[in-house]
Amino acid sequence: MVSPISADENGIKLKPEIMEKEKLYHCIFNDKVFLVFKDEQEFLNCYEIEEKEIVDKVISAKTQNIDNVLNEFIKNQKLKIN
Numbered sequence: 001m002v003s004p005i006s007a008d009e010n011g012i013k014l015k016p017e018i019m020e021k022e023k024l025y026h027c028i029f030n031d032k033v034f035l036v037f038k039d040e041q042e043f044l045n046c047y048e049i050e051e052k053e054i055v056d057k058v059i060s061a062k063t064q065n066i067d068n069v070l071n072e073f074i075k076n077q078k079l080k081i082n
Contacts, residue, residue: 005036016044026058026066033058035070049073 004019005012007029019025019038026035033049049055057069 005034007034014044016042019044024067024070026070028055028059031055 002015002018003025004015005025005027007013007027012027012029012034014036016038019036021038021040021042024035024037026033028034031050031052033055035047035049037045039045049058054069054073058066061069
């Protein structure tokens with residue numbers, strides 16, 4: 001299965017045509033976590049997390065636990081999500 005977001009030595013590659021709307025995708029590049037989602041109007045939204053603690057947790061987390069790590073970050077930062 002092809003991922004809608006990936007990273008290599010040349011940078012981050014996005015394939016918005018295969019992204020589901022309102023689904024959060026992530027990748028790690030240059031010791032940062034990048035979060036991307038396509039909203040209902042099909043605009044791409046990108047967020048960058050460079051806090052070492054969060055990046056280390058995402059790197060060490062198993063795929064199914066990454067959402068938990070990110071949700072914990074959002075809760076601790078009191079960020080608003082829909």
